[in-house]
Amino acid sequence: MSAFQTAIVPAAGLGTRFLPTTKAVPKELLPVVDTPGIELVATEAAEAGATKLVIVTSPGKDAVAEYFRPQPELEATLEERGKADLLAKVRRAPNLLTVETAIQDKALGLGHAVACAEGNLTGADDAVAVLLPDDLVLPTGVLSKMAAVREKLGGSVLCAFDIPKEQISAYGVFDVKDTGDDDVKQVVGMVEKPKPEDAPSTFAAAGRYLLDRSIFDALKRITPGAGGELQLTDAIALLINEGHPVHVVVHRGGRHDLGNPGGFLKAAVDFALEHPDYGPELGEWLRARLAGS
Ligand code: UTP
16 A cells, blocks of 8 residues: 555646746646646656545636546547557546546645645545646656655655755755665755755755645645745645654656746657657757757
């Protein structure tokens, strides 16, 4: 049995960095080659043992949940035409896990979005995973390591990247203590976007969280923080101050930020270069393009 059954994916933000596209298309559905980012993240959650995905969405963003519903007419057409490969792709997302939605009426912050999913939990949910669909953490598997740390040390477990000090100001940074395991640190505090000289460590927060259910109580007790929004990190800081164990798993891998066009393009190129159908030609074109021909 996994340390969690439910994964929450907050997808109710405004997506302003992707305007004008996000006037009509949720950024979570933009394709990384041919697959929306939210399917990649749902696959990661399912691989780590989640059986239920709660997508927090806003009133105009039904298409995100719709993407996970079966499409019997399309499936029948593809079957008639003998398109087995396409049929498998179409069926992939609906078969991953059970998908439910929670509505966040107004984008009041990530903490508020997570709190909106509380009504979707059952008595069996002692902990929940939260995955930000903007953040691709590669290779996948860090959630399983985080679950193992919760089993051993209890409490909540977050994911961190070791970032060069000169780049640290772009991130939420953990203040940590060693645990004897180089890849697991105890969190004693967090600082948002510090100057390099003020940063308490080089461990930066990534968009993967395994949160003890007590986070929902903490979310009710915080007040709006940076940007007037209810911040998830403020609720985590409250739990740390109250002596609740919080650890990070340091992920030694790569990541892509799908939340802005520059990061999204890098992810698309990275995935396309690995794709047997598109990789060789794209690589050739890129080389020629960069050589100026
Ligand atoms: P971001 O800040 O990256 O997303 O939030 P955003 O607000 O949609 O993007 P910009 O800054 O306007 O371009 C991280 C994740 O949290 C969700 C977002 O949908 C995104 O997946 N989120 C954020 C919510 O669900 N609700 C909120 O109130 C804020």
